[in-house]
Amino acid sequence: MKGEEMAENKYNELAAQAIMDADGDAVEEILDDAKADGITAVQLLQEGFAKGMEELGDAFAEGEVFLPELIMASEVMKIVTARVEEEVAAGGKVAEKKGTVVIGTVKEDVHDIGKSICVSMLKAAGFDVYDLGKQVELQDFVDKAIEVGADIIGSSALLTTTMEHQRTIEELVKEAGLKGKVKTMVGGAPVSQLWADQIGADGFSTDAMSCCKKAEELIAI
Structure with a gap:
């Protein structure tokens, strides 16, 4: 279990950085590599990719980054949400309808x-x-x-x-x-x-x- 947590933490860090860099290719690679290691896009969304958006949003509020960078990152984030929805549609970890x-x-x-x-x-x-x-x-x-x-x-x-x-x-x-x-x-x-x-x-x-x-x-x- 500890090894799995370490792997997920590694991917979370990479995911956050990829969003902050607005690097779509890196996002695709991280999603594919994580999937091969048994880590889903759903798992990486909140603690990885979303954290990157949150940090970028904070930097924008502080005037450290500008609107075009925020927009680029938002566009890249759509790759993640699309992959999450693919997983959901495929069955994944979805519970009974709430x-x-x-x-x-x-x-x-x-x-x-x-x-x-x-x-x-x-x-x-x-x-x-x-x-x-x-x-x-x-x-x-x-x-x-x-x-x-x-x-x-x-x-x-x-x-x-x-x-x-x-x-x-x-x-x-x-x-x-x-x-x-x-x-x-x-x-x-x-x-x-x-x-x-x-x-x-x-x-x-x-x-x-x-x-x-x-x-x-x-x-x-």
Whole structure:
């Protein structure tokens, strides 16, 4: 077991660095080599590739890297999320169905890598996920939830100017008579538990792993 942990730690470090370097070829090689060693993309996602995105995001916030570098890394990250979803579709480690989630990045916001990582992790955890993408019209969250019988609506907002759209989603959920029937979750860089409480959201998460845990908690209520 110790050897397996050491191997996974090695790949996690390489994965994080590959994302920070926005090196798509390195990402492909790491995924292939890890698979040969019995380590899945799902395992490397949270503690490896996602950590690299997190570090890059912190560096961007500090002015140490610039937007083009962040965009390049986000594009490379799509290789990882695609591989994770391939594993999920193939059966992998997916558990029995836990619930249905409708998720998207709100309108006027084009940032979706964090949301995409959450989508991959939720699928791997056993949720049916309907990813609406980015710049999603607010009514679409509610309409899709009604269409598919969703248990949870998740919205991501990466800008302080788009956070208010999450409040509007809460209002639309109430108007549709879904409050209490469909749980709501919010996330994004400027979003906090305080904000979730203020607008009446049922849950808040800071990253993909906490997103899965919170979704499981809300389903159990």
